[in-house]
Amino acid sequence: MGRIPDLPCDIEQVVDLLGIEVIRDTGTQLHCRCPFCADRKAHMNVKIRDNVFRCNRCGKGGGILHLYAEYCDVNLHTAYEELCKIFGPDGGEPVRKCKRKPRSIETVELPIASAEVRDNTYSNLLSLLTLCPTHQSALKERGLKSEEMELLCYRTTPTTRLKRIVTELLERGCILDGVPGFYCQKDSGQWVLDIRGSGIMLPDRNLLGQIEAIQVRLDKVYNQKFYNLTSVDQYYGTQSKCCPHYVGVHEGDEVVCLTEGVMKSDLAYSFAQGSPYECGFVGLTGIPSYSQYERALEELDSIGVKRINVMVDSDYQVKEEVRKARDRYIEMGAAAGFEMAPITWTQKQKGVDDLYKHLFRDK
Incomplete structure (x- = not known):
């Protein structure tokens, strides 16, 4: 594992030190309950090798010092001094092995589907949805015309008919495996559309015009305005990956x-x-x-x-x-x-x- 120069600990040890709950340990990443928001799942992702973290729910992220400083409500300089005191050779406690016992959730994370597959599935999904009057009014306030909204293919996140939408996508021959936002229920084997907050769905298009991801501009802003359509930490789910x-x-x-x-x-x-x-x-x-x-x-x-x-x-x-x-x-x-x-x-x-x-x- 890489470490920040002159910092006598890695991010895994700091997660352990702060008592952050680890839901799943893949060996290269820790999926944790974010301590900075009302996270009831495991939205905080810790990359062990890179010594960085990010919460897909509230948007908090950074390196070792940022994690400690944010958690303890201190500045980065104080965080550095305290970590050196805790883990350094002259400190009160030596560098130690993690003692946490991660709770395991039975999940199978699928590799992300190709851009072509994602584009086809997302394009069909958006074609089944509409933009509600409230969102149309909000976008008009932002300066957009109705025809521009339609051209951009902005849509409102669905709150009903989710099962019917998934059924329609499957009947159209869309592939849901590896498409962020979709997962399979372990008991029933049925595919589910994972909507984690209501808002406006924004297609994230690559240079070829293909939709590689979907961002959602949230109606109710907590610590972030946007989240990416994802089904990470769900059975047969997939983590989102945006493109320029x-x-x-x-x-x-x-x-x-x-x-x-x-x-x-x-x-x-x-x-x-x-x-x-x-x-x-x-x-x-x-x-x-x-x-x-x-x-x-x-x-x-x-x-x-x-x-x-x-x-x-x-x-x-x-x-x-x-x-x-x-x-x-x-x-x-x-x-x-x-x-x-x-x-x-x-x-x-x-x-x-x-x-x-x-x-x-x-x-």
């Missing part, structure tokens, strides 16, 4: 815009249509999201893109974590051979979607 979201990006384009979020990309691109600022967007599903960005850089290079306009939220001017991610994106893009163009605007409009709505729709 592309809208309006085509082979031969020399310039694209980079921002954060599926909806933000969709809205900004829609608002800029027919204006001098019309340009394709790439949206990363989170800040930071370096692995997605690395994939995006390779794909953009393959279609001939030369310049990337970096248009992350304007709060990078006051939020250090956003500023660091923005700086890293610029650095990575320049190292990959792209011309990087950081775009700045006032904090009066937070996101590029807010900026473009102000410029092109609020007239």
Whole structure:
């Protein structure tokens, strides 16, 4: 297992130290009950080798120091000092083996299906759903027109007819094995659609336009606004895997815009249509999201893109974590051979979607 230099412990030992409940131990990952939200399942994923954690429910995540600091309500400097005191050779207790006894849940996690399979299943799923009037009104407030909502294929998460929806998908010949959001009931053998919160379903599309994942913008925001359709920790379930979201990006384009979020990309691109600022967007599903960005850089290079306009939220001017991610994106893009163009605007409009709505729709 890798360790942070000069830190005399790994994340597995800190999980043990804090008494965080481990539901399942795969040998490379720990699936835990998140101590930071009302998690009744095992939404917190701890990657042992990488010494990182993330809760798919509340969005908390980071490394060893972040886990300890968040749990103990201290800053990172204090977390470092306390962990060194606890686990270091001069500390009060030596580095120890984990004494926890993880409770096992009988689950079989399926490998994720191909992009083609996911796209077919998700496309058929969305075709069976509608966008409720409440969500239509909310999106109109955000500046979208009805025809744009339909074109984007936004839908409301279903609350009824779930069994019928699954039956219809199977009758259409859709494959549910390995598609995040679907799992099989162990006793009955029936497939189930796993909806973990109500909201607007947003297709996360790859460069070919295929739906690789679905994000849900939650109606009730607790510690996060979005979650990814998943069935992790369910029998025959699958963990979600998002891709860089592309809208309006085509082979031969020399310039694209980079921002954060599926909806933000969709809205900004829609608002800029027919204006001098019309340009394709790439949206990363989170800040930071370096692995997605690395994939995006390779794909953009393959279609001939030369310049990337970096248009992350304007709060990078006051939020250090956003500023660091923005700086890293610029650095990575320049190292990959792209011309990087950081775009700045006032904090009066937070996101590029807010900026473009102000410029092109609020007239």
